[in-house]
Structure formats: structure tokens, C-alpha cells
Amino acid sequence: MIDEARRCAEEAGSKAKFIQSEANKLPFVDDSFDYAVLRNSLWAMDEPKKVLEEASRVLKKEGSIIIIDAPWIERLSTQKPKMNDDGVRIRSGETGFGGTDLIDPIFMNLPLTMESRPEWDCNRLKDMRFQITWQESMDDMLVDRSIHEIVGDSFVIIAVKK
Numbered sequence: 001m002i003d004e005a006r007r008c009a010e011e012a013g014s015k016a017k018f019i020q021s022e023a024n025k026l027p028f029v030d031d032s033f034d035y036a037v038l039r040n041s042l043w044a045m046d047e048p049k050k051v052l053e054e055a056s057r058v059l060k061k062e063g064s065i066i067i068i069d070a071p072w073i074e075r076l077s078t079q080k081p082k083m084n085d086d087g088v089r090i091r092s093g094e095t096g097f098g099g100t101d102l103i104d105p106i107f108m109n110l111p112l113t114m115e116s117r118p119e120w121d122c123n124r125l126k127d128m129r130f131q132i133t134w135q136e137s138m139d140d141m142l143v144d145r146s147i148h149e150i151v152g153d154s155f156v157i158i159a160v161k162k
Contacts, residue, residue, distance in 0.1 A: 024050040028058045036065045040154075042121070043072045043112050049124055056128050059161045065130065070154040071117045072107075118155040130159035 002018050009016040021027050024047045036055040045051050055065050107113065112120065122132055137153040 024054055026054045026058055030057055031060045032058045034060055034063050036063070038065070038067045038069065040069055042067060042069050043117070044110060046111065048112050052121075052124050052128065056130070056161060061161055063161045064133075065125070065157075065159050065161070067118070067121055067157040067159075068154060069117065069121070118157055121157055122159075125157070125159045129162050131162055132157060132159045134158040 002020055005016075005018055009018075019027065023041070023045060036059055038051070038055070042048050042051060052065075059065065118135060122135060125132060135155065135157045137155050139153060
């Protein structure tokens with residue numbers, strides 16, 4: 001993905017710099033950025049609270065965090081996956097989305113799997129002294145329709161560091 005981002009930046013004439021790191025241990029000094037964006041990623045983190053804390057650490061005062069995500073596994077967490085002949089979950093309704101018998105157990109054990117989202121996100125941000133300035137459900141056009149039918153609407157949260 002970094003290679004693709006570099007290619008796109010070059011095509012656009014951008015001099016953007018790309019850095020790969022752990023989200024829970026960012027290689028930046030405190031108060032470095034105006035914005036932090038978490039796009040369809042927080043749900044898959046082993047330490048989502050630590051990721052938010054790191055985003056807060058590198059944000060300047062009055063900086064904004066933007067979270068765009070969905071309750072990816074919440075609806076499926078109590079359902080037994082159904083497999084088709086090649087072991088891939090059928091991508092429809094209550095039967096799941098694109099996971100495999102190897103990946104599903106990992107998904108089911110992630111910290112945010114059983115959390116009610118976006119409530120969890122808003123509560124953590126408020127605990128960290130962020131002011132929620134916008135929260136809304138949305139139909140994420142970048143998410144495949146078959147997945148949207150399973151997980152429901154995505155959500156967006158914009159919060160300002162106080």
C-alpha cells in the first residue's frame with residue numbers, strides 16, 4: 001500500500017513522505033499534527049485504546065481526530081460461521097463476509113469485537129478530553145454492498161483535542 005501511495009503521490013506531483021510504523025507506538029514527537037485519521041482500521045487493532053492515546057499524543061492542541069469505521073464483527077460475533085466448499089465464508093446476510101476459518105477466530109477475539117460502536121469510540125475520546133464535534137452514521141460507498149448489508153452503516157466521528 002505504501003508503494004501504491006508513493007506512486008499516486010508522484011503522479012499528483014506531491015512531495016508527501018510515507019512512513020510505516022506501529023499505530024500504538026508512533027515515531028513522532030508530541031504535538032506534531034493537526035489531524036489524525038483512522039479509516040476502517042481501529043476495529044482490527046490489538047490495542048485500540050493505545051492507538052487513540054498515541055493519536056492524541058501526536059496531535060496539537062485543537063487538533064482533530066477523524067474516525068471512519070463500522071461495527072465490522074459485532075453482528076457476527078455470536079454466530080457460527082457457515083463455510084462453502086472452498087472454506088471461504090459465504091458473503092451474504094447473516095452468514096458473514098469474506099473471512100476464512102483461519103481469520104474468523106482472530107476477528108472474534110479482537111478487543112472491539114464485542115463493543116458497541118461508535119459508542120465505545122466516543123466514550124474513549126471523551127475520557128481523553130476530546131470534544132466530539134460530529135458523529136453520524138453513513139453509507140460508506142467505498143465498502144462493498146454485500147459487506148454493507150452485513151455490518152450496516154459505517155460511522156464517522158470528528159473530535160477536537162482540548
